[in-house]
Amino acid sequence: MRIRPVGAHALLLDCDDPDQVQAWRAELWRRRETGELTATEIVPAAATVLLDGVPDPAGAAARIAGWTPRPVTTTAAVDPVEVPTVYDGEDLPVVAGHWAMTVPEVVDRLRRTEFRVAFCGFAPGFAYLTGLPAELAVPRLATPRPRVPAGAVALAGPYAGIYPTASPGGWLLVGRTDLVLFDVHADPPARLTPGTPVRLVSREREE
Amino acid sequence: MIEVLRAGALTTVQDQGRPGYAHLGVPRSGALDPAALRLANRLVGNPEGAAGLEITLTGCELRFDHAACVALTGAEVEVRIHREPAGHRPPDVSRPGDVGRPLSLPAGATLRIGPPRAGLRTWLAVSGGIDVPPVLGSRATDTLSGLGPPPVRDGDRLPLGEPVGHPAPVDVTVAPAVPGELRLSLRPGPRHDWFTPAALDLLFGTAYQVSPVSNRVGARLTGAALPRAVTGELPSEGLVLGAVQVPADGQPLIFLADHPTTGGYPVVGVVDDVTPLAQARPGTTVRFHGPQR
Numbered sequence: 001m002r003i004r005p006v007g008a009h010a011l012l013l014d015c016d017d018p019d020q021v022q023a024w025r026a027e028l029w030r031r032r033e034t035g036e037l038t039a040t041e042i043v044p045a046a047a048t049v050l051l052d053g054v055p056d057p058a059g060a061a062a063r064i065a066g067w068t069p070r071p072v073t074t075t076a077a078v079d080p081v082e083v084p085t086v087y088d089g090e091d092l093p094v095v096a097g098h099w100a101m102t103v104p105e106v107v108d109r110l111r112r113t114e115f116r117v118a119f120c121g122f123a124p125g126f127a128y129l130t131g132l133p134a135e136l137a138v139p140r141l142a143t144p145r146p147r148v149p150a151g152a153v154a155l156a157g158p159y160a161g162i163y164p165t166a167s168p169g170g171w172l173l174v175g176r177t178d179l180v181l182f183d184v185h186a187d188p189p190a191r192l193t194p195g196t197p198v199r200l201v202s203r204e205r206e207e
Numbered sequence: 208m209i210e211v212l213r214a215g216a217l218t219t220v221q222d223q224g225r226p227g228y229a230h231l232g233v234p235r236s237g238a239l240d241p242a243a244l245r246l247a248n249r250l251v252g253n254p255e256g257a258a259g260l261e262i263t264l265t266g267c268e269l270r271f272d273h274a275a276c277v278a279l280t281g282a283e284v285e286v287r288i289h290r291e292p293a294g295h296r297p298p299d300v301s302r303p304g305d306v307g308r309p310l311s312l313p314a315g316a317t318l319r320i321g322p323p324r325a326g327l328r329t330w331l332a333v334s335g336g337i338d339v340p341p342v343l344g345s346r347a348t349d350t351l352s353g354l355g356p357p358p359v360r361d362g363d364r365l366p367l368g369e370p371v372g373h374p375a376p377v378d379v380t381v382a383p384a385v386p387g388e389l390r391l392s393l394r395p396g397p398r399h400d401w402f403t404p405a406a407l408d409l410l411f412g413t414a415y416q417v418s419p420v421s422n423r424v425g426a427r428l429t430g431a432a433l434p435r436a437v438t439g440e441l442p443s444e445g446l447v448l449g450a451v452q453v454p455a456d457g458q459p460l461i462f463l464a465d466h467p468t469t470g471g472y473p474v475v476g477v478v479d480d481v482t483p484l485a486q487a488r489p490g491t492t493v494r495f496h497g498p499q500r
Contacts, residue, residue, distance in 0.1 A: 004397035007477025010447045012397040041229040043445035045469050050445025053226065120232040121443060121469030124352050128443075165353070182231075184342045184354070190231040 003061045006050065011057050013049040013064070018118055018130055019072050024049045025194055027069035036063070044119040044194045046128070080114070081196055083162065084203035085153050087111075089173035095155060098138045107202070109136075110174060115160060115198040120190060125164035125182030127192035134158055144170035151176045153200060160200065162192070175200070208272040209333065211363040212317065215267040218359040219423075220337050221330070222258040225345035225354070229468040235448065236349040237464050238330060239423060239485035243280040246380065247332035250278035250309045252372030257336030258346035260359065262329045266320040267359075273314045275367065276334040276374045279306045282326030282385060282486055287319040288312060307380035326385035326486035338368035350423045351465040388414075388492040391461075391478045393451065395497065398441065398473035402453070406433040410451075410475060411495050415459065419489035423465040425452075426484045428493060432457030433475060443471045449478035 001020060004012040013028075015021045025044040028051065031037040037060065040053025054060050087107040096103045115131035137158040145168065148154070152163045154171030161171060164181040177200075181191045192198060211218075221244060224237020238244040238261055245255040260267075266284060279286060286305040290313055306329070312318060323329060339346050339356045348355045359365070399407060415430035433453050446452070446469060450462045454472045461478055463485075476497070487493070 005394070006397045006447055006474070007394055007449055008479050010477070012444065014397075040226050041445070043229045043468060045444040046442030048442075048444040050229075050447070052229065052445070052447050119443075119469065120230060121467065122232060124228075124231060124233045124354060126232050188231065189228070189233070189343060194230055 003064060005057060005061070006052075009054055009057065010050060010052040011054060011061055011064070013051070015047055015049065018047070020069070021045070021047060021049055021118065022072040022116070022195060023069035026072070027067060028064075031067070045121065046119065078197060080199045081192060082199050082201045083153070083177050083179050085110075085175040085177050085200045086203050087175040089153065089175045091154075091172035092174050095138055095172055095174060099136055106174070110160070110200050111202050113160075113200070115200065117192045117194050117196045117198060118159070119194055120192070123164060123167055125190040125192070126161060127181075127190070127196075127198075129160040129192075129198055130158065132158055132160065138172055140170035141172065144168050148173070149176070151178060151181075153177060164190075177203075208367060209337075209365040210270040210272070211267070211359055211361060211365065212270055213268040214359045214361050214363070215262060215265040217263040218267050219261050219348035219350070220258050220339055220356050220359065220365070221261040221347045222345055223256050224347050224464060225343045225349075228343055229445065232352075232468050233343060233354065234349050234351050234465050234468060236345065236347040236355065238347075239328060239464050240281060240330065240482045242482065243485075244330040244332065246307075247278045247280040247330045248336070250280075250307070250375050250377065250380070251276045251332045251334045252370060252374050253332055253334065253336050254371070257332065257368070258339065259330055259332040259337060262320060262331060264322060264327055266322050268317060268319045270317045271312050271314065275312050276309050276370070277312060277318065278309050278332050278374075279320065279329050280380075280382065281306070281329040282323035283382065284323050284329050285321035286310070287321070289317040289319060291315055307382050308377055309374035311374075327488050328485050333367060334370040334374070335368035338366040349465055351467060385486045386483070388494065389483050389487060390494050390496055391483070392480065393476045393478050393495040393497050395476045396474075399475050401435055401437040401441065401473040402475055403434045403436045406435070406475065409433060410459070411497055415493045417484075417487045417489055417491040417493060421487075421489065423463055425463050425466060426461045426481075426487060426493075428459045428461065430458070433459060435473075437473075441471055441473050443469045446470050446474065447477060449481045450474045451476045451478060
């Protein structure tokens with residue numbers, strides 16, 4: 001892990017792998033709760049954790065360098081959020097082509113994968129779910145769709161994601177869910193927060 | 208209640224934003240010049256965090272149901288107070304340059320805010336504050352994520368809260384002049400090593416212009432393209448206010464209040480104070496200076 005300065009009030013922890021990101025995110029969150037760290041924002045991403053709103057970044061960097069995050073495997077087990085998913089996305093055959101599987105095999109693989117929220121971004125409540133092996137990474141569409149409906153379950157790169165609201169998007173659509181993923185009246189407003197385990201369980205069509 | 212007779216090009220409800228939710232993909236949002244809105248609130252006796260209006264370029268026209276105290280800060284604009292004729296009072300009071308002090312409006316008055324003589328944006332606070340429902344602790348309109356109230360439209364009726372304080376006893380406040388050229392302090396990092404040494408020379412050594420496609424998300428700049436030393440894609444990472452992100456075309460973009468919380472292009476440096484950009488019209492020259500330049 002390497003600490004990079006970001007302007008006058010922020011630090012970027014450049015991590016070696018996604019597990020280290022998870023471990024540092026949890027560690028920094030814990031240290032903020034105990035008052036050992038002051039930061040307005042702790043923002044995990046693909047390979048980094050951003051700390052923003054840090055009053056003394058140089059001092060904080062020196063302290064953080066002396067900390068050892070607990071590995072993610074030893075964090076307390078949390079029940080996964082089950083996302084009831086209808087697997088009828090129009091890009092399923094494309095994904096099957098990339099994975100050299102049949103469509104039912106793709107669905108089975110997604111259903112059985114133990115996902116975890118690596119980070120959020122792109123839109124409020126949009127969670128990047130890790131858990132698929134790197135060799136199953138898929139490309140984005142060459143031309144994004146002008147409108148992807150809310151609840152669309154999709155894949156891009158090594159991630160799975162669920163669109164919380166309708167928006168343009170270039171991810172490959174594999175299914176959909178009715179689960180409300182972002183509710184401004186809930187606390188926290190996002191159903192899928194960083195570190196949350198997630199399962200995309202099968203829900204049959206109702207029609 | 209405020210009735211919006213003319214909303215203008217872009218008028219939004221803003222306060223000090225919604226920090227603390229970036230890890231859920233929620234932008235900070237809030238006034239592009241938070242200090243200007245805080246000042247306007249203090250002038251009318253509001254708490255600093257009350258919601259007001261951010262008025263862009265073309266001004267706006269508002270009618271007040273009942274007596275209120277308002278204050279404008281930011282770019283200098285002409286303010287006209289129109290009220291229904293009664294007795295010997297003149298029907299129209301023009302008070303050019305009445306920016307930076309409390310103004311009393313009688314019930315039924317219409318406030319006409321003109322375009323700025325220089326600069327781009329004005330903030331209006333009204334006693335009691337704009338009382339739209341807060342979303343995640345803030346009444347700010349977020350133009351990127353759509354959180355908060357939609358931009359103000361003609362015919363909207365904006366609810367007002369109960370005033371809690373008295374107008375500040377001031378005659379005048381000093382408004383910073385809008386410079387013709389901005390000099391912004393920039394610290395390199397966190398991804399300046401993704402650019403060639405020549406790119407940093409260009410960034411610090413040449414003039415950029417604010418592009419017309421700038422908005423509350425970011426000030427796009429046009430000028431010398433910044434050559435990359437590292438090709439390939441940067442994995443998405445967290446962004447701060449003032450981050451200078453360089454997309455594939457090499458033209459820098461300075462992130463403002465409605466910036467996304469993560470992004471996938473390298474950030475060559477971070478501007479210390481972005482508030483002068485709130486008044487930067489398209490075509491404004493921007494020069495960067497840094498600690499070692």
